[in-house]
Amino acid sequence: xxxxxxxxxxxxxxxxxxxxxxxxxxxxxxxxxxxxxxxxxxxxxxxxxxxxxxxxxxxxxxxxxxxxxxxxxxxxxxxxxxxxxxxxxxxxxxxxxxxxxxxxxxxxxxxxxxxxxxxxxxxxxxxxxxxxxxxxxxxxxxxxxxxxxxxxxxxxxxxxxxxxxxxxxxxxxxxxxxxxxxxxxxx
Ligand SMILES: Cc1cc2nc3c(=O)[nH]c(=O)nc-3n(C[C@H](O)[C@H](O)[C@H](O)COP(=O)(O)O)c2cc1C
Numbered sequence: 001x002x003x004x005x006x007x008x009x010x011x012x013x014x015x016x017x018x019x020x021x022x023x024x025x026x027x028x029x030x031x032x033x034x035x036x037x038x039x040x041x042x043x044x045x046x047x048x049x050x051x052x053x054x055x056x057x058x059x060x061x062x063x064x065x066x067x068x069x070x071x072x073x074x075x076x077x078x079x080x081x082x083x084x085x086x087x088x089x090x091x092x093x094x095x096x097x098x099x100x101x102x103x104x105x106x107x108x109x110x111x112x113x114x115x116x117x118x119x120x121x122x123x124x125x126x127x128x129x130x131x132x133x134x135x136x137x138x139x140x141x142x143x144x145x146x147x148x149x150x151x152x153x154x155x156x157x158x159x160x161x162x163x164x165x166x167x168x169x170x171x172x173x174x175x176x177x178x179x180x181x182x183x184x185x186x187x
Contacts, residue, residue, distance in 0.1 A: 003034035006176065007074045007084040007113075008062075009106040012043025013125040015088035015150045016051045017165045018172075019044075022087055023060045025169055029178050036062040037074050037081070039105050043090070067104045074109045077116040083176050084113045087123040088150055091133050094124055097145075098136035110145075120145040121175050123168065148175060156183035 006026065010019045026036055038060065040048075049055060065072040073079035086093060086106065093106055102108040113120045122140065124147055126133065137147045150168050158164040170182035 001032065001179070003032060004083060004176065004178065005035045005074075005079070005081040006033060006037075007081050007109050008036060008038045009084065009086040009089075009093075009109065010038070010040040010044040010048070010057070011086060011088060011090040011093040011106065012041050012047045013088035013090040013150075014047065014051065015123070015125045015165075016044070016048040017161060018123060018150055018168055019048070019087050020052060020056065021162065021165050021169045022085065022172060023057065023062070025173060025180070027061065029173070029180065032178050035081075037065055037072060038062050039065045039067055039069075039072070039109070041067055041090075041093070041104075041106060065105060067106060069105055070108060072105055072109070075105060075112065077112050081109075081113070081118070083119040083121065084109055085121045085123065085172055085176060086110065087121075087172065088125040089122040091124070091126050091136075094122060094133065094140065095136050097122070098139040114140075114143045114145060117144060119176070121148050121172060122146065123148050123150050123172060125150040146175060148172060155185065
């Protein structure tokens with residue numbers, strides 16, 4: 001299997017736990033990965049600190065890029081990143097991507113992934129959803145993106161917040177095409 005080049009963007013929706021678990025999982029699956037680039041919005045840093053009471057993303061051994069850094073490799077299709085995961089994805093970021101603004105590195109990288117017909121996974125989070133959110137999700141789906149809402153499942157009987165969140169993260173890992181041991185219904 002060809003090794004993956006993955007962009008992880010973290011935005012200021014609730015659910016920093018999903019980003020935390022995903023980054024740790026990518027480190028575990030590192031033999032399947034060539035490169036991971038990370039970009040966080042300022043709001044994502046605030047929400048992470050508020051929800052998880054730490055700044056532990058700083059310990060992740062992948063390169064972080066400033067949200068304003070359009071010289072990051074994944075700001076260009078020529079760098080050939082396969083997959084971009086936005087986790088959690090705020091409705092603001094979702095709207096900017098749907099509108100094609102490319103006004104920060106997150107919106108630009110998503111625009112690049114879509115134009116190159118590669119894989120864009122948006123772990124969208126808000127509730128309830130208004131018609132603008134839903135229309136933006138349709139627009140991104142029509143452009144080839146995957147809306148993978150932060151909607152945990154319970155049929156594996158998760159017992160802790162981490163186990164509940166892992167039901168979402170395992171689906172993200174599957175969508176990204178990485179091999180992973182996880183709960184499989186019927187097995
Ligand atoms: C604690 C907290 C939780 C939030 N949760 C959500 C959420 O679940 N979904 C959402 O779309 N925005 C949420 N927001 C609002 C976003 O952070 C805000 O709209 C911000 O502009 C998003 O910017 P970004 O996409 O650049 O990170 C939350 C904000 C805070 C402080």
